Amino acid sequence: MTDVTDRPEALVEVHPDADSLATAVAGELLNRIADAQAAGSVPEIGLTGGSIAEAIHREVARLADDSGVDWGAVQFWFGDERFVPRSSPDRNAGQARAAFLDAVGAFRVQEVPAAAEVATAEEAAAAYAEQFTTQGTGGFDILMLGIGPDGHVASLFPGHPGLDVTGATTAAVHDSPKPPPDRVTFTFEALNRATTVWFVASGAGKADAVRRGLAESGSVAETPARGVRGERETTWFLDHDAAGEL
Numbered sequence: 154m155t156d157v158t159d160r161p162e163a164l165v166e167v168h169p170d171a172d173s174l175a176t177a178v179a180g181e182l183l184n185r186i187a188d189a190q191a192a193g194s195v196p197e198i199g200l201t202g203g204s205i206a207e208a209i210h211r212e213v214a215r216l217a218d219d220s221g222v223d224w225g226a227v228q229f230w231f232g233d234e235r236f237v238p239r240s241s242p243d244r245n246a247g248q249a250r251a252a253f254l255d256a257v258g259a260f261r262v263q264e265v266p267a268a269a270e271v272a273t274a275e276e277a278a279a280a281y282a283e284q285f286t287t288q289g290t291g292g293f294d295i296l297m298l299g300i301g302p303d304g305h306v307a308s309l310f311p312g313h314p315g316l317d318v319t320g321a322t323t324a325a326v327h328d329s330p331k332p333p334p335d336r337v338t339f340t341f342e343a344l345n346r347a348t349t350v351w352f353v354a355s356g357a358g359k360a361d362a363v364r365r366g367l368a369e370s371g372s373v374a375e376t377p378a379r380g381v382r383g384e385r386e387t388t389w390f391l392d393h394d395a396a397g398e399l
């Protein structure tokens with residue numbers, strides 16, 4: 154597992170509520186993408202599933218027209234994906250497409266192969282790892298991560314074997330404590346190839362996980378969020394309730 158403790162300390166930005174949090178993150182994301190494009194690059198963005206991510210995505214769609222972003226010059230990835238049929242409402246990619254990707258006309262969207270297209274989550278993970286190597290830079294300019302009440306990020310859950318995977322950028326997940334059970338996730342090795350990491354969390358239910366994620370000490374096995382930091386910057390975007398134990 155990458156030792157991230159030598160990377161820059163995390164910053165914390167607290168907003169009054171989920172709506173203002175979503176607007177702030179969406180606005181910052183659009184600004185960062187536009188700035189990267191103005192500097193001549195095609196930013197690689199890691200998206201996350203989850204409820205606050207959904208709110209952020211909808212705000213991206215609402216704010217997109219004034220952003221100056223060229224949606225053909227930005228590429229999107231998913232930190233994790235549920236191993237279900239492509240049409241399933243449980244697919245993170247399907248949720249992101251419905252919330253903003255299709256509306257803004259983003260077409261460089263790297264999706265994890267779905268169930269029924271490949272036989273196993275292991276096959277899907279292997280294919281996504283190949284895509285990650287061949288279709289992008291092999292890293293992220295900005296990686297967004299939701300956090301579970303147990304401190305999981307992507308589909309890296311406390312005490313699960315995926316935490317210990319080395320030498321691979323993706324892993325299959327089975328018996329996920331958060332349904333659905335079968336998933337594909339980027340591993341710490343991949344998540345830590347991010348210049349900037351943004352954790353996004355809303356609600357009192359996340360306050361303990363946020364506290365553990367930001368505490369001076371604690372184990373990655375118990376709080377996987379502790380295992381990820383950006384090479385240059387890490388920011389925790391929180392609403393007031395999620396910051397309640399800081």
Ligand SMILES: O=C(O)[C@H](O)[C@@H](O)[C@H](O)[C@H](O)COP(=O)(O)O
Pocket residue numbers: 201202203204205206232233234235245298299300301302305306307308331
């Ligand atoms: O596929 C997933 O389920 C997500 O990627 C997962 O890591 C999510 O981001 C957290 O569980 C937070 O989800 P909520 O914001 O809905 O609590």
